[in-house]
Amino acid sequence: MEVNNKEQFVVLPNEVVDCEEISPKSLVVYCAIKQHMNKDTLEAFPGIKTIAKESGCGEDAVRKAIKELVDNKFIKQIIRPGQSTIYKFSTTKSFEPFSYDFLKDDRIKIREKAYLMMNQKDMYNKGTGIGTISFSTKEVAKRTRMSVPTVLACENTLIKAGYLSKSDSKIMDSESGVHQDLRMYLLQLYNMAAVTYRQTKQNTEDIEELKKDREIMKKQIEILTRKVFKEEKNPELII
Numbered sequence: 001m002e003v004n005n006k007e008q009f010v011v012l013p014n015e016v017v018d019c020e021e022i023s024p025k026s027l028v029v030y031c032a033i034k035q036h037m038n039k040d041t042l043e044a045f046p047g048i049k050t051i052a053k054e055s056g057c058g059e060d061a062v063r064k065a066i067k068e069l070v071d072n073k074f075i076k077q078i079i080r081p082g083q084s085t086i087y088k089f090s091t092t093k094s095f096e097p098f099s100y101d102f103l104k105d106d107r108i109k110i111r112e113k114a115y116l117m118m119n120q121k122d123m124y125n126k127g128t129g130i131g132t133i134s135f136s137t138k139e140v141a142k143r144t145r146m147s148v149p150t151v152l153a154c155e156n157t158l159i160k161a162g163y164l165s166k167s168d169s170k171i172m173d174s175e176s177g178v179h180q181d182l183r184m185y186l187l188q189l190y191n192m193a194a195v196t197y198r199q200t201k202q203n204t205e206d207i208e209e210l211k212k213d214r215e216i217m218k219k220q221i222e223i224l225t226r227k228v229f230k231e232e233k234n235p236e237l238i239i
Contacts, residue, residue, distance in 0.1 A: 008100040010034045013092040014121050016074050024114035024145055026065035029055045030074065031103055031117075033066075033087050042091070045084040054103070056110040096120040102190030107161045111146075115154040116163065116190060118144040123185060131185040140183075155183070163189055 010031045016022055032055035036044035051066075052059045066087075069075040076088035098117065122143060123131030133140070141148045158164040165184045 009097040010100070010103065011092065011095045011097055012117060012120075013074070014094045014096065015092070016069075017096075017118060017121060019072055019074070020145070021072050022068050022074070023065070024118050025055075025057060025061065025110050026068050027117045028103075028110045028113045029057055029062055029065035030069055031055075031098055032057075033075070034089060035100065035103065037087075037089055042089045044087045044089070046087075047084060056113075099190055105161070105190075108157055108163070111150065112154045112157050112161075112163075115144055115146065115151070115158070116185070118146075119185075123187070129186070129188045131187045133183045133185075134180050135183075136180045162186065 011034070012027060012031055016030060017027060029051060032051050033044050033046060035054065036046045036050075038044065046054075048059050048062055051057075052062045055062065055065075057065065066075070066077065070077045076090075078086040078088060080086065096117070098120075102116075103113070119133060119140070120131070122135075123133055135143070137148055137151055141151045144151060146154070155164055155166065159166065163186055166181045167184075168181065
């Protein structure tokens with residue numbers, strides 16, 4: 001996907017993401033509506049068919065999502081008989097931006113977009129263009145309010161689309177007793193619209209460099225561990 005060089009993005013409030021009454025897919029519907037928002041009046045009036053098409057959600061599911069958002073006061077709905085419905089938004093200080101290019105990317109469906117929206121604010125080191133998470137799959141499922149199989153299916157699709165890379169973090173999960181996966185996300189593909197394809201490609205290369213650096217550090221730690229063990233067994237070797 002070629003990235004748009006215009007600064008076009010939708011602001012998704014963290015309080016919407018954190019609200020347990022809001023389903024993950026409703027976040028995508030929220031953003032689909034907000035794409036049409038007038039930045040001065042904070043109002044939008046797309047039809048249900050338009051919202052369904054742009055979110056990848058069925059019309060009945062769109063109506064259900066709108067009800068969730070209205071009931072929890074994240075959107076004010078003004079119904080006008082014989083005219084289009086108006087959706088009124090409020091301003092927010094704590095949010096994550098998602099680019100129009102990402103929202104329109106048909107290589108990934110609504111659940112993958114919802115997955116990224118749910119995880120975004122928990123990512124570490126966002127300033128580099130690469131966001132990382134080292135939670136267990138079970139913990140990611142809990143945080144995204146999705147099942148483990150759904151999380152794994154989402155991640156497989158995102159890996160194929162170039163949004164995500166996974167590797168062994170070498171961090172032991174206390175519950176499962178297995179190593180946690182290190183998830184690395186190319187943030188510039190979906191929450192920084194004003195980037196070039198060249199920059200995106202560079203970030204992909206940066207991920208590969210991170211993997212190499214991790215392997216080098218792992219080997220250095222192993223060498224140092226063997227040296228310390230040898231010195232403890234042979235005190236006369238200590239200078």
